[in-house]
Every structure is written in C-alpha cells, then in structure tokens.
Amino acid sequence: MIKEMLSSRVIYWLILVMFMLGPFGMILQKNLVKKIMAMNVMQVAVIAFFLVLGQKEGATLPIEIQGLMGAVNYINPLPHALMLTAIVVSLSITGVALALLLLVQKQYGELEEDELIRRMNQ
Amino acid sequence: MMEQLPALLILIPLLTALASPLLSYLSGRLVRCTALAALLAAVFCAVGILTRVLSEGTWHYRFGGWEPPWGIEYAVDPLAGALAVLITFINFMALIYAKTEMEDATRTKKGVFYALFLLTTAGLLGMTVTGDVFNLYVFLEISSLSTYALIASGGKRAIFAAFRYLIIGTVGGTFYLLGVGYLYAVTGTLNMADMAVKIQPLLNTPAVIVAIASIVAGMGIKMALFPLHGWLPDAHTYAPTPISAIISGIMIKVPAYVIFRMLYFVIGAGEGPVQQALTVIGCIGAAGIIHGSIMAIAQKEFKRILAYSSMAQIGYVAVGLSIGNVYGLIGALFHVLNHAVMKSCLFMVAGAVKWRTGEYRIDKIMQVSKKLPLTMFAFLVAAFSMVGLPPTAGFFSKWYLVLGAFEAGKWPFIVVIILSGLLNAVYFFRIIENTFLRKKEGAEAEAEEKEIQTATGLELPLTMLVPILILGAGVLIIGVSNQQIISQVIQYALPGGGF
Numbered sequence: 001m002i003k004e005m006l007s008s009r010v011i012y013w014l015i016l017v018m019f020m021l022g023p024f025g026m027i028l029q030k031n032l033v034k035k036i037m038a039m040n041v042m043q044v045a046v047i048a049f050f051l052v053l054g055q056k057e058g059a060t061l062p063i064e065i066q067g068l069m070g071a072v073n074y075i076n077p078l079p080h081a082l083m084l085t086a087i088v089v090s091l092s093i094t095g096v097a098l099a100l101l102l103l104v105q106k107q108y109g110e111l112e113e114d115e116l117i118r119r120m121n122q
Numbered sequence: 123m124m125e126q127l128p129a130l131l132i133l134i135p136l137l138t139a140l141a142s143p144l145l146s147y148l149s150g151r152l153v154r155c156t157a158l159a160a161l162l163a164a165v166f167c168a169v170g171i172l173t174r175v176l177s178e179g180t181w182h183y184r185f186g187g188w189e190p191p192w193g194i195e196y197a198v199d200p201l202a203g204a205l206a207v208l209i210t211f212i213n214f215m216a217l218i219y220a221k222t223e224m225e226d227a228t229r230t231k232k233g234v235f236y237a238l239f240l241l242t243t244a245g246l247l248g249m250t251v252t253g254d255v256f257n258l259y260v261f262l263e264i265s266s267l268s269t270y271a272l273i274a275s276g277g278k279r280a281i282f283a284a285f286r287y288l289i290i291g292t293v294g295g296t297f298y299l300l301g302v303g304y305l306y307a308v309t310g311t312l313n314m315a316d317m318a319v320k321i322q323p324l325l326n327t328p329a330v331i332v333a334i335a336s337i338v339a340g341m342g343i344k345m346a347l348f349p350l351h352g353w354l355p356d357a358h359t360y361a362p363t364p365i366s367a368i369i370s371g372i373m374i375k376v377p378a379y380v381i382f383r384m385l386y387f388v389i390g391a392g393e394g395p396v397q398q399a400l401t402v403i404g405c406i407g408a409a410g411i412i413h414g415s416i417m418a419i420a421q422k423e424f425k426r427i428l429a430y431s432s433m434a435q436i437g438y439v440a441v442g443l444s445i446g447n448v449y450g451l452i453g454a455l456f457h458v459l460n461h462a463v464m465k466s467c468l469f470m471v472a473g474a475v476k477w478r479t480g481e482y483r484i485d486k487i488m489q490v491s492k493k494l495p496l497t498m499f500a501f502l503v504a505a506f507s508m509v510g511l512p513p514t515a516g517f518f519s520k521w522y523l524v525l526g527a528f529e530a531g532k533w534p535f536i537v538v539i540i541l542s543g544l545l546n547a548v549y550f551f552r553i554i555e556n557t558f559l560r561k562k563e564g565a566e567a568e569a570e571e572k573e574i575q576t577a578t579g580l581e582l583p584l585t586m587l588v589p590i591l592i593l594g595a596g597v598l599i600i601g602v603s604n605q606q607i608i609s610q611v612i613q614y615a616l617p618g619g620g621f
Binding site: 096097 | 282
C-alpha cells in the first residue's frame with residue numbers, strides 16, 4: 001500500500017520539488033557558480049523523471065540471457081538511452097558555463113552578481 | 123545522392139564544423155572558403171529538398187533505414203523545407219559578412235569561430251527537418267551551445283550576456299525536455315507523426331496539458347516571448363554583428379516554428395488545451411509587441427534599438443499563431459521570412475556603420491548617409507519594411523495578420539498591430555533623422571574623421587556591402603512578389619495543406 005503510493009505518487013512530487021528547486025536557486029542565489037549548480041539540479045530532476053518512467057516493479061534488464069521472457073519482464077530501456085544523451089548535453093552546458101565564468105572572473109575578478117553588475121556599469 | 127539530401131543538409135555543415143579547427147592550422151583563408159562552400163552546398167540541398175517537397179509532398183527520410191517509430195525520421199514538409207532554405211540563406215549571408223569581423227583574429231580563433239557558426243547552422247537545420255521530438259531537443263542544445271560561445275566572442279560585456287543567456291536558455295531547454303517526457307509518458311512514442319495519431323484521445327488529460335504548458339514555456343524562453351525575454355537585449359547588443367544578425371533573424375524564429383509544429387501538427391489545434399495555450403501566446407505576444415516597441419524608443423544605441431525591436435517583431439509571429447485561421451498563419455509565416463531578411467539586413471547595417479565611424483550611438487552618427495550611401499539606402503528600405511509601408515515586405519505580413527484578426531473577430535490584435543507600426547515609425551524615424559538629416563555642429567564638423575579606404579574604392583569592403591545589398595533588395599523583392607511566395611510555398615506549409 002505505502003509502496004504503491006510511493007511509486008505512483010510521492011516520487012513524482014519529489015521530482016517536482018527538485019525540479020522547482022532549480023529555478024528557485026537560479027533566481028535567489030547571487031553567486032554565479034551556485035546558479036550553475038541550481039541549473040544542474042533542475043536538469044537532474046528531469047533525468048530522474050525520465051528514469052522513473054522507464055522503471056517497473058520486478059522487471060529485469062532488457063538483455064537476452066536465457067531466451068526472451070516477454071515484454072512484461074523487462075524495464076523500458078528507451079528512457080535510459082535518451083537520458084544518456086541528456087546527461088551529455090547537461091555536461092557540455094556545464095562545461096561551457098564554467099568556461100564563461102572563468103572569463104568573467106578574469107575580466108571582473110568577481111562572481112557575485114550584484115557586485116559584478118556594479119563593476120560592469122562603472 | 124538526391125535521395126540522401128535531408129541527411130546531407132545536416133551532415134555537410136556538421137562535418138565541416140568538425141574539420142574547421144583542424145583546417146585552421148593550415149591557413150585562415152582555407153577555413154573560410156571551406157565554411158562558405160559548405161553553407162553554399164547546404165543552400166543548394168535546402169532548395170533541392172524544397173522543390174521536391176513542393177511537388178511530391180512530405181519527404182520521409184529514415185535514418186539508417188530504421189522504420190519509425192523505432193528509428194529517427196526526418197520528415198520534411200513544405201514548412202520545414204521553406205524554413206531550411208531561409209536558415210541556410212541568411213546564415214550564408216552572415217558568414218560572408220563575418221569576414222571583416224574576423225580580420226585580425228588569430229588562425230585558431232578563426233577556425234573555432236567558423237566551426238561554431240556551422241554547428242549553429244547544423245543545429246537550427248536539424249530542429250527544422252527532424253520528425254522526432256527528442257532529436258529536436260538535441261539539435262536545440264547543439265545550436266544553443268554554439269550560440270552561447272559565439273555571443274561570448276563579442277568581447278567584455280558579451281561574456282556576461284552569454285552567461286545569462288546560457289542560464290535562461292538552459293531553463294528553456296529543460297522545460298521543453300520535461301514536456302517531451304510527459305508526451306512520451308502518455309503516448310509511448312517520440313515520433314511526431316506517430317504521436318499526432320496517438321495523442322488525439324488523450325488531449326484533455328492533465329499530462330498533456332502539463333506537456334503543452336512546459337513546451338510553450340520552454341520555447342517561449344528561447345524565442346523571447348514577452349515576460350521571458352530578459353536575455354535578448356544584452357545578447358543581441360554585445361554579440362559580434364554577424365551573430366546578432368543570425369540570432370535575431372533565425373535563432374528566435376526556429377523556436378517559434380517548434381511551437382507551431384507542436385501545437386498545430388503534433389498535438390493538433392482543435393478544441394481544449396491547445397486553444398487556451400494559443401490564447402496565452404497571443405496575449406503575451408501582443409504585450410511583447412507594445413513593450414518591445416516602447417523600450418526600443420527609449421534606447422540610444424543602434425544595435426540595442428534593433429534588439430528590442432526584434433522582441434517586438436517576434437510578437438507578431440506569436441499573434442499570428444494565436445489568431446490561428448488561414449490568414450493569421452500566413453501572416454505569421456510570412457513575417458518569419460520578412461523579419462529574418464530585414465532584421466539581419468538592419469543588424470549588418472549597424473555593423474557597417476560601426477565599422478566606418480566606430481560608433482553605435484545613434485546621436486553620434488550624423489549624416490553617415492553621405493559616407494555610406496548604398497548601405498543607408500538598404501537601411502531605408504528595411505526600415506520602411508519594419509514600419510510597414512507598401513510595397514516593402516513588412517507591409518504584407520502585417521496586412522495578412524490584420525486580415526486574419528479581422529476574420530477571427532480579434533479586435534485587440536488589430537489595434538496592437540497598427541499601434542506598433544506607429545511606434546516602429548517613431549524609433550526608425552529617429553535613426554533616419556540622425557543618419558540622413560541632422561548636420562554636425564561646429565567643432566564636431568571640423569574634427570573630420572580619418573578617411574578609411576577600402577581596396578575596391580567602394581564605401582565598404584565588398585564582403586560587407588554585398589550581403590547588405592542582397593538582403594535590402596530581398597526586402598523589396600519579397601514585398602513585390604508576396605502573392606507568388608504565398609500561393610506557391612506558404613499555403614502548402616499550413617496545417618492541412620492550404621485552402
């Protein structure tokens with residue numbers, strides 16, 4: 001009963017909370033590195049969402065070990081495959097973002113947004 | 123060869139992009155020539171695809187021979203084909219223009235610049251021709267990532283503008299991915315054609331409503347719809363000019379196309395949630411038109427005026443989608459074409475003025491028309507088109523939008539469209555007044571700037587002048603031949619294949 005409720009409802013609420021933490025952090029945090037971290041949290045939430053979609057109780061990996069067992073006994077591999085791509089995308093976005101931050105830091109010597117904008121407008 | 127055109131369209135820019143940094147070790151000129159050749163080849167591919175699609179209907183290209191819904195399919199219909207031609211053409215023009223921008227860059231920087239430029243093109247083309255919603259996300263991120271880097275190459279302030287765009291743009295991409303997740307959860311497919319069939323009985327379920335909301339929010343961020351436009355002015359202003367031209371001309375149109383594709387072709391705009399989403403898009407689009415136009419009046423820098431004006435112009439596309447009848451959609455699609463041509467022309471003019479006088483501030487570029495007569499003439503044509511004077515192209519898209527709004531009885535949109543025409547006239551007249559009419563006073567007139575000589579004796583280097591003139595002429599040609607363009611291309615691009 002509890003397990004049922006956890007897997008069909010609570011997990012999605014948790015993912016929603018995690019997803020919303022992203023924009024929340026990006027808006028409220030003034031430090032640019034923290035903004036990137038918030039962005040990552042948001043992306044991870046979507047990745048988790050896809051993985052939950054592909055999950056199934058009591059099923060196994062979709063690999064043929066001793067003959068095929070029928071579709072019911074396998075988890076859905078497609079979301080996992082998609083999320084590999086999404087992880088790569090998120091990794092490269094983080095990479096570009098950190099590279100830009102290096103340049104910002106070099107340029108202005110500051111990563112706190114308020115101070116940065118003040119220095120930019122001088 | 124002909125059979126593989128949709129794949130070649132993406133692969134030529136993509137592979138050339140990978141080769142560019144390597145080629146840059148050999149010579150800077152070689153990179154540039156290869157990049158130009160690749161984009162020219164892409165233009166021909168796109169034209170070839172469009173002609174075939176117009177005569178034979180939607181072209182389903184199966185990647186690797188895998189049947190959809192298992193494999194990834196490229197589905198090119200007249201809408202995607204026409205947009206692909208537009209993308210390749212404008213990017214080709216911008217790449218020609220980029221030469222002066224990259225003149226004193228090192229070879230490595232040149233290589234990286236052209237690689238990123240081609241990657242952006244490949245990403246945008248991929249977004250248009252793909253028939254798979256997840257594939258679209260990947261291409262979206264390819265084009266966005268390379269654009270962030272390109273914007274950052276514009277110098278000091280551009281870096282922070284690019285970072286801001288990256289943060290906001292990624293939120294957009296993530297929202298789109300979330301929407302795709304919901305659509306996948308209810309339909310179990312990622313192929314657009316397959317999804318369009320399977321989603322029909324599920325239209326009013328909460329999952330589909332959430333999916334529509336996330337996709338519209340995500341793509342709204344990418345296309346800078348009104349309250350989500352925060353990244354646009356800085357990114358447009360500080361990016362290098364050819365990049366400003368393509369992000370304003372193309373980058374913000376392709377997400378609009380994605381919204382059009384998802385709402386009209388995949389989910390199907392009939393009753394229910396899609397209609398409500400379209401109403402929201404129309405309202406914020408109209409708000410964006412007014413907000414963007416007023417903000418543009420308040421600006422002093424040439425490129426910043428154009429940036430706010432882009433934000434206003436994307437509102438027209440949103441309004442057209444929201445009107446939703448045949449005239450409204452024709453107006454929206456025609457405006458995508460018009461705005462891409464005229465706004466990239468205007469940005470290039472701004473870059474040319476900066477090259478000649480070293481100034482972006484419009485109160486410092488008095489009587490620049492004497493020094494740049496041809497360029498400023500192209501500017502005049504494009505500016506008239508933005509205001510919406512016949513026979514320039516801008517008049518006709520507004521005409522169709524007004525016609526559509528009239529037919530649908532949506533009066534507020536008519537008021538907004540006409541009002542914004544007046545506001546456009548205000549800020550363009552300010553530029554025209556400064557550049558053509560106002561004379562320099564006393565001391566300034568005496569301190570005549572140094573004469574800049576070009577190799578050919580023309581007012582600008584040929585690589586800058588030619589794209590400006592072609593696009594300026596394009597505005598007139600599109601305006602004069604609007605009937606042909608609509609009856610031969612755009613009407614087939616509508617959902618259901620026209621009237």
